[in-house]
Amino acid sequence: MNARLDADRLRFAYGPRPVLDDVSFAIGPGELVGVIGPNGAGKTTLVRLLAGVLSPIGGSVRLAGRPLSEYRRREVARRLAVVPQDAHVDFPFTALEVVLMGRAAHLPPLGFPRARDLTVARAAMQRLEVAHIEDRPLDRVSGGERQRVLLARALAQEPDVLLLDEPTTHLDLRHQAGIHDVLGELSRSRGTAVLSVLHDLNLAAMYCDRLLLLAGGRLVRDGTPGDVLTAEALGSAYRTRVYVGPNPATGSLVVLPFARRPG
């Protein structure tokens, strides 16, 4: 099966201090995996290593069983897509042009989009409710619209593996839920393996089958939301007291910090 990504004893450092150390896990077809952890835990670095835009100083990443370093970038882009935290574009590409860039790896180098490429791109835009802004330059849309256009671009790549780095930072409640519905449907219907860095633990509890908890560059928990989201594990990872309890509306878990009040 192609939708498989293995991280094997990953190690990375920007300077002398390791940012990630001995991180191993695998994700497979149809899985929706959330990566959580405090600031500076190495979440974004992990995404960049898994995407192959950074090379680990130890260990390896394998895509569909083959080491990522053996692929050409074009081959990777046909199988694996990344939604960045925020891509700031200074040039007036239209939203549709940006989504069509997701097709670039499927086309010859100077290639113009064929009918199928347009269909795929426009379907992705429809799904993320940005079809109506297809002719608008990307430097003239709101942060939330831009983020949804970037997710549409990733869907247009038709990837087996989809990596997201805090995809909902700029989104309102409705679109936060909407994006996770799209991701859920993608993993169920196409068997796409989805790995998403999430800041919001409640969204993580609600939408993910499995959570990876990173702290201090190490993978400290890997399991179902019920296994990972415990007051004890979160308390030591985030170094603060948290409340974990059932969400009466959905049956998933709710995580809340304890406010530190004077006195």
Next chain:
Amino acid sequence: MTLRPPYLTARRLAATTAVLVVLLALSLAGAMLVGPVRASVWRALTDPGSPDHVILFRARLPRVLLGAVVGGSLGASGAALQALLANPLACPHLLGISGGAAVGGVVALVAGAEAISLVVPLAAFAGALFAIGVVYFCARAGGRSTPYALLLVGVVFNVLASAAIMVINAIASYAQAHGVLFWLMGSLSGQSWRLIAAAAAYALAGLAWLTAHAQDLNLLAAGEEGAAELGVDVERARRAVFVAASLLVGAAVSVSGMISFVGLIVPHLIRLVLGADHRLLLPASFLGGAAFLVWSDALARTALAPAELPVGVVTALLGGPFFLFLLRRELGRAAS
């Protein structure tokens, strides 16, 4: 602002390019008729011995063609550098790349390469390539280059380049030094057909090479990391663009000295009208830059007639305020 179609088709690329080629041809013909002395086209065509023939075909035609080659080179290289650096404020002159090419050209001139016309563009090309390398690696952090870093590195590189040129000039003989100064002022007059042909060959090679990488430039415009994730071999694309842009800048500087801001203004105006897709933007910036410089030169030779301004003065007067306006807007965006 939804005046243009949402994506580029091969048909629109061909049609738009054809229209621009026609507009440029009309510009060349029109600019040939502009000058301090009025010349009759009829007499020039019918009587090869007439002064009209000499003015139109020996003085103005080479000048107009050279203007087109130089303007086109600067326009296309500006567009490519802006994409490569993911920064709309990039331009070969401000980045010090023209300065690097000028140092290369001056070395070749003083070494006496003037007689072999192909060597000066080659030396200018080498200087431009060196400058691109230095500026790129100094101004970049985390796959992007901030406007501040780019401008600072460019300013510093330009200061270094002019210092180097002064040192070379101090060593050179009086006659050579005079020739170098004249060359550096940025003028389009008095070049031989051979040199024009050589510059055109370099420029067209550079443009073709860039256009072959147009799709990579589209993806690079959003940053190197994003481009890699969308399937671009960033190292390879970057090397190709470095070489192609250096060919263009080397071609321009070797025949006309330092002409500023064409590479900044032209791609911006083209993007406003035709969009950001580099498959169209690169050839359109070449054709648009050609027309822009040809008309700037027509203005340079008529505005203060019978006195003549170097064309570089005209482009600087037009481009300086334009650049300040863009910088204000960028800084405003960065702050928001």
